[in-house]
Amino acid sequence: MSEGGAGMRIDHPHVGVTTAFLGMPTFQQAAKESLNDPVQRRNLAHATGVIREKRAAVVGELDNWEELRRAAEAIKNRALFSLDDYLMEFEERAAAAGATVHWARDAAEANRIVVDLARAKQAREVVKVKSMATQEIELNEALQAAGIDAWETDLAELIVQLGDDWPSHILVPAIHRNRSEVREIFLRQMKKVGRPAPEDLTDDPPRLAEAARLHLREKFLRADFAVSGANFAIAETGSLVVVESEGNGRMCLSLPKTLVSVVGIEKILPTWRDLEVMLQVLPRSSTGERENPYTSIWTGNAEGDGPQDVHIVLLDNGRTEVLADEVGRAALRCIRCSACLNVCPVYERAGGHAYGSVYPGPIGAVLTPQLRGTSSEVDQSLPYASSLCGACFDACPVRIDIPSLLVHLRTRVVDEHRGGVPRPEAVAMKAAGWMFADHRRYEVAERLATSGGKALRSPLFGRREVLRQLPPPLNAWSGARDVPVPPPESFRSWWKRTEGGRHEPRCAPHSSTETPSGQRTSSRSRSTEGE
Amino acid sequence: MNAREEILGRVRLALADRPGSPEIDWEYGRPVSTGGLGLVERFAERVADYHAEVEMLDREDIGPAIAAALGDARHVVGDRTLRESWPSGAELEWLDASDLTSAELDQVDAVVTTATIGIANTGTIVLDHGRGQGRRAASLVPDVHVCLISADQIVSDVPEAVARIIELGAQTHPLTWISGPSATSDIELSRVEGVHGPRTLRVIVVR
Numbered sequence: 001m002s003e004g005g006a007g008m009r010i011d012h013p014h015v016g017v018t019t020a021f022l023g024m025p026t027f028q029q030a031a032k033e034s035l036n037d038p039v040q041r042r043n044l045a046h047a048t049g050v051i052r053e054k055r056a057a058v059v060g061e062l063d064n065w066e067e068l069r070r071a072a073e074a075i076k077n078r079a080l081f082s083l084d085d086y087l088m089e090f091e092e093r094a095a096a097a098g099a100t101v102h103w104a105r106d107a108a109e110a111n112r113i114v115v116d117l118a119r120a121k122q123a124r125e126v127v128k129v130k131s132m133a134t135q136e137i138e139l140n141e142a143l144q145a146a147g148i149d150a151w152e153t154d155l156a157e158l159i160v161q162l163g164d165d166w167p168s169h170i171l172v173p174a175i176h177r178n179r180s181e182v183r184e185i186f187l188r189q190m191k192k193v194g195r196p197a198p199e200d201l202t203d204d205p206p207r208l209a210e211a212a213r214l215h216l217r218e219k220f221l222r223a224d225f226a227v228s229g230a231n232f233a234i235a236e237t238g239s240l241v242v243v244e245s246e247g248n249g250r251m252c253l254s255l256p257k258t259l260v261s262v263v264g265i266e267k268i269l270p271t272w273r274d275l276e277v278m279l280q281v282l283p284r285s286s287t288g289e290r291e292n293p294y295t296s297i298w299t300g301n302a303e304g305d306g307p308q309d310v311h312i313v314l315l316d317n318g319r320t321e322v323l324a325d326e327v328g329r330a331a332l333r334c335i336r337c338s339a340c341l342n343v344c345p346v347y348e349r350a351g352g353h354a355y356g357s358v359y360p361g362p363i364g365a366v367l368t369p370q371l372r373g374t375s376s377e378v379d380q381s382l383p384y385a386s387s388l389c390g391a392c393f394d395a396c397p398v399r400i401d402i403p404s405l406l407v408h409l410r411t412r413v414v415d416e417h418r419g420g421v422p423r424p425e426a427v428a429m430k431a432a433g434w435m436f437a438d439h440r441r442y443e444v445a446e447r448l449a450t451s452g453g454k455a456l457r458s459p460l461f462g463r464r465e466v467l468r469q470l471p472p473p474l475n476a477w478s479g480a481r482d483v484p485v486p487p488p489e490s491f492r493s494w495w496k497r498t499e500g501g502r503h504e505p506r507c508a509p510h511s512s513t514e515t516p517s518g519q520r521t522s523s524r525s526r527s528t529e530g531e
Numbered sequence: 532m533n534a535r536e537e538i539l540g541r542v543r544l545a546l547a548d549r550p551g552s553p554e555i556d557w558e559y560g561r562p563v564s565t566g567g568l569g570l571v572e573r574f575a576e577r578v579a580d581y582h583a584e585v586e587m588l589d590r591e592d593i594g595p596a597i598a599a600a601l602g603d604a605r606h607v608v609g610d611r612t613l614r615e616s617w618p619s620g621a622e623l624e625w626l627d628a629s630d631l632t633s634a635e636l637d638q639v640d641a642v643v644t645t646a647t648i649g650i651a652n653t654g655t656i657v658l659d660h661g662r663g664q665g666r667r668a669a670s671l672v673p674d675v676h677v678c679l680i681s682a683d684q685i686v687s688d689v690p691e692a693v694a695r696i697i698e699l700g701a702q703t704h705p706l707t708w709i710s711g712p713s714a715t716s717d718i719e720l721s722r723v724e725g726v727h728g729p730r731t732l733r734v735i736v737v738r
Contacts (some may be wrong), residue, residue, distance in 0.1 A: 047720040059567050071557035084542040091535075097703065103534040155726060158718035172717055205718040211728050214725065221633050236704050247713040248673060254667035254705075255633050265538065272702045273559050277692035287716060290577065291653035291689075293727065295708035297666075302705045304629060305666035313650025316538045341571050345642040419688035497704075 008419035016138040016358055017107060017317055017371045026381035027365075031350035038265075040176045046159030047175050048342045052289025055395075060479060071277045073399040076333035079235070079268045080323065086235040086268045088313065095236030095482055097300025099310045104262075106317050111142035113313050114227060114260055118148050119496025121258050121309075123225035129249045130154035131229025132170065132336050133262045135358040137372075139227065150227070151193075151219050154247035157210050162189035168360060171286055176351055179203040183295060188463045190215050216248065225250035225305070231335065232278060233312075239299040240312065243282060243292050253296050259307035263313050266332040277334065283399035285337040318371035327408045331366045333398040338363075340392035340402060349464075355382065366405040374413050377461060383409035387450030401452050402530045445488045451508040534735045560694035562687035563652075570651050571736060574685045577654025581711020581730040582724050590737055593679070594620045597643060600677045604640030608669050611661040615641055617679060627698045628669030636668055641675035642729070647701060649685035650735075654711065656680060656734065657692060659704040667705055676729040678709075681737040 011257040023032065034040060059065050064170040081085055091101045102150060104110035118126060126143065128134065128150055140161075152161045160167050163185045167173030172184070186197040186208065195218055197211045205225035228249070232241040240261055242249045269278065275297075283292040301310045323329045341347045341361030352360035356378040357368040365386055369379040384404050435441050456464045464481045489497075498504045532540070566573055571587065578585040587598050598621035601607060607623050614625055626639060645663035646656045656678055658664045670676055686692050696702050713728030724730065 043719065050720045062563070063565055067557070071555055074553045074555040077553045078555060081546065081552055083546070084539050087539065087542070103538050105534050105537055109534060153727075155715045159717070169700070171575075172720065174717060175720070177718075182718055183683045205721050206717055206725070209715055209723045213726055217637070220727070221637055239703065244618065245713070246715045246717075246726035248726070250667065250707065252728055254671060255596045265542070272696060273693050275557065276690040277557060280689050281691075289710070290649070291655045291710040293581070293709065293710065293711050293714050295700075295706075297708075298707040299705075302660075305660055305705055306668070314538070318539065320541035320545050323542065324547075326548055326550075329545075400711040522705070 014488055017368070018134045024376070024378040026072050027350070027354050027356070028381055028386040030354035030356065030378075031346075031385070034351040034354050035349060038081050039178065039353070041349060043176055043178050044348055044351055047172065048348050051288050051342045055285060055287075055342070058284045058288055058290055062280075064479060066279060068281050069397055069399050072281045072335075072397055073333065074272045075277055076335075076398050079270050080266065080329060080332055083265065083323065084267065085263060086270055089235040090233055090238055090268060091314070094240075094300060095238070096313055097238050098170065099300045099312050102311060104313050104314045104315050104317070107137035110137050110262055110313050110315050110317065111139055112264065114139060115142055115146045115148070117258070117260055117311060118143065118225055119146065119226055123148060123258070125151060125219070125223060126225045126227050127151050127153055127219055127223040127252050127256065129226070129228035129252045130173075131227070131262060132265050132358060134227060135167065135414075137262070137315070137317060139262070148238050149193075151216070151223075152215050153220070153252060154244075155209065155246060155248075158212055159185060162186070162193070166353070167358060169341055170340075170359065171338050171341075175354070179208065182208055186211050186215075194219060198428070216251075218298045220248075220251040220255055223252075223256050225258045225521065226256040226260070228252055228259065230261050230267055232269050232275065232370060233263050233267045234272050234275070235285050239272065239297055242296045243274065243279075243286075244296075245287065245293045245295075247294060250296055252296055253298065254306040256307055258309040258311070260311040260313065262315055264317075265319050266334075273447045282335055282337055285335075285339040285395070285397040288376040299455075312350070318373075322367075322370045325370065328366070328370050328405060331363065331370060331405060333397060333400055334363050334367065336363075337397055337398065339395040340400075343391040343395045344386075345389065345391070346387060350385070355385065357382075362386060362402045362406075363400070366400075366402055366409060366443050369409055369413075374409070374416060380413045383407075383413055407473070436457045444494070446492065449486040450488055450493070453458065454488040456485045457488060535642060540689055560690050561589070562691040564587060565688075567650050567713050569683050570623065570685055570687060571738075574649050574651040574654060575734075576684070578711070578734050579654075581654055581714075581732075583654075583711045583737055585705070585734045585736065587682075587736040587738055590673075593735065593737055594618055594696040596735055597621070597677060597679075597687065598602075598623075599724075601641050603642070606639040608636070608639050608642040608665065608673060610648060610663060610665050613645060613664075613679075616645075617643075619643075628665040631669075631714055633668060633672060636672040639673050641677060642670050643674040643679070644675045646684060647699070648695055649680045649691060649694050650687075651685055652688045655689075656709050657696065659696075659699075659701040659706045660707070661701075661704065668708075670707070671728055675731045675733070676709075676712075677733045677735065679735050679737060681696065694705065 074446040102113045106476045134452045143150045156174040169175040190197040195215045230240040231243045283289045301308050340363050344362050347361040355364045359367045365382045369382045374380050390403050435445050556560045563684045575585045597619040608626050610626050647659045648657040712724045712732040713726045714724045
């Protein structure tokens with residue numbers, strides 16, 4: 001079996017935070033496509049439903065959950081607000097314990113450091129622990145370009161890599177795939193890059209997990225070079241922490257001779273004892289477990305145990321820009337638990353790929369445009385990828401007020417367009433402002449709307465209750481949403497006619513479409529139909 | 532300017548508004564218990580909840596219990612400290628992990644270790660890979676892990692465990708927190724026990 005250099009072909013769009021970012025359709029366009037994928041929607045609705053229940057159960061058994069969230073928030077803020085001091089402390093302690101600390105301004109620099117280290121060790125392949133930071137910098141692509149194979153060892157990352165796909169969830173990157181798709185990918189692809197999947201493989205999850213165990217074990221036992229990220233970096237001791245479930249992390253962290261960990265500078269915790277808060281909130285928020293199966297903590301190198309050549313790459317890649325925004329910096333508290341994805345009604349329906357980034361969901365909508373800037377179409381659209389319902393804030397273990405950050409970023413996107421060609425939203429808002437400014441104008445507009453609504457609800461137009469498409473410039477709104485047909489009578493004229501309901505029979509004989517309350521029954525968006 | 536200086540400079544510039552260091556309203560190390568059971572019973576219940584096997588035994592029953600937990604295993608990893616403190620009495624070929632390569636570790640049937648701390652609320656065992664436990668790979672590569680822990684090593688909660696680790700000076704040792712056997716929920720979020728780590732975890736609590 002030849003494995004040298006060829007690796008997996010990677011032809012998905014650049015969804016990292018790199019200069020190679022080539023642009024993606026806006027969230028609203030991409031979401032529309034994914035809404036038409038019933039398999040993905042079913043997979044997502046099932047998966048997020050399961051994990052929401054698990055999380056609720058383990059959070060509910062603690063009576064100090066809110067206290068823990070506030071402590072986690074304060075710990076991360078303390079680290080961020082003196083980040084320069086803590087980074088230097090971390091560097092000093094890690095170096096004293098035997099690690100070599102590198103600094104990388106951006107993705108390209110980080111990739112260069114890792115590639116150079118791998119070349120110096122003459123590594124032909126590296127085994128990888130699931131890491132958002134290395135996804136973000138597109139390290140696998142950089143290694144591949146240097147003729148070095150990078151093997152993802154987390155089960156979901158393996159599914160994504162073998163399927164030439166890209167992740168759609170922070171914790172469960174292959175959440176959009178169901179068991180029969182996974183079986184097909186394993187049967188088709190494993191033989192191309194190593195030990196083939198058993199021929200009699202079924203789509204039973206334990207059999208699929210076993211196939212991954214067999215396929216990856218030869219890689220673990222053979223590999224000399226591993227790459228990881230870290231969940232936490234502790235300034236006081238120079239320790240790194242990796243939280244995982246499968247044991248692939250432990251394999252990578254303890255079997256190879258060389259270990260390189262790429263760590264975002266925002267991963268710092270001031271003290272070792274801060275772990276007592278973080279190791280309670282992270283597993284409960286993430287997998288819905290009291291504690292995840294395996295947590296590894298290491299400090300430099302340990303004599304006679306694990307990799308002796310230990311490197312840490314401290315990565316900026318836009319984080320200092322986020323830190324400079326007094327409001328936006330709250331997003332740097334994120335511990336990548338993905339609780340916000342699992343509770344988000346928009347994520348559940350649109351799926352992770354629509355966000356055009358390795359960071360999907362509500363946190364992605366605030367993190368990606370801040371890290372990547374708001375010059376591309378997709379990044380401008382991300383702050384609007386939300387209904388601002390606030391479920392993400394309630395679920396966030398470090399209390400990031402994502403709805404407020406979204407509004408803050410919307411302001412930024414709008415401000416950046418000032419002076420240029422006005423966007424359709426701006427035109428519509430201006431028109432709306434003119435109309436609402438004078439009650440007479442408003443009443444005229446309302447009468448026009450209700451008479452239009454009456455016509456549309458008539459048999460002539462097939463008794464329509466929902467408009468799929470509005471004329472320009474309002475199609476900017478209806479492109480990703482359905483608009484209820486205006487009711488035949490507005491609330492104001494109903495109030496006037498019945499003197500506030502006094503002349504209305506108690507049980508209205510007419511159907512809901514003939515009263516203003518009809519708005520309620522027709523305002524369900526298409527995306528919730530059939531569920 | 533090198534990358535280090537430039538990043539630190541950017542951080543200082545970003546914090547030009549000088550946000551104050553926030554108070555952390557949290558009493559460190561304070562145990563919080565969940566559930567009504569006693570410490571050891573709660574530990575056992577939570578370990579079992581992850582589908583690990585757990586039993587509570589008196590000291591004199593440990594030898595036979597180790598032999599029973601190992602079942603058909605013949606090649607077993609366990610260091611000298613472990614073998615001398617807990618003689619199993621069974622006919623086994625004991626191996627020391629420090630003599631074995633990763634590939635050789637892959638050929639053994641099971642591993643027996645002690646533990647440093649047990650956490651009742653979360654059903655977690657913490658190894659610091661000192662004597663009795665062996666290097667990290669030893670308790671990872673074999674498919675069966677038998678772990679001995681004495682009742683007085685069990686603490687109530689994560690904060691108490693963190694305080695105890697600091698008290699023991701073990702915070703800079705390599706540490707592995709183990710909560711049940713290796714598992715994944717990566718396929719449709721349905722939990723499967725046993726991926727890369729030991730697929731069987733047997734915890735024996737010594738009263």
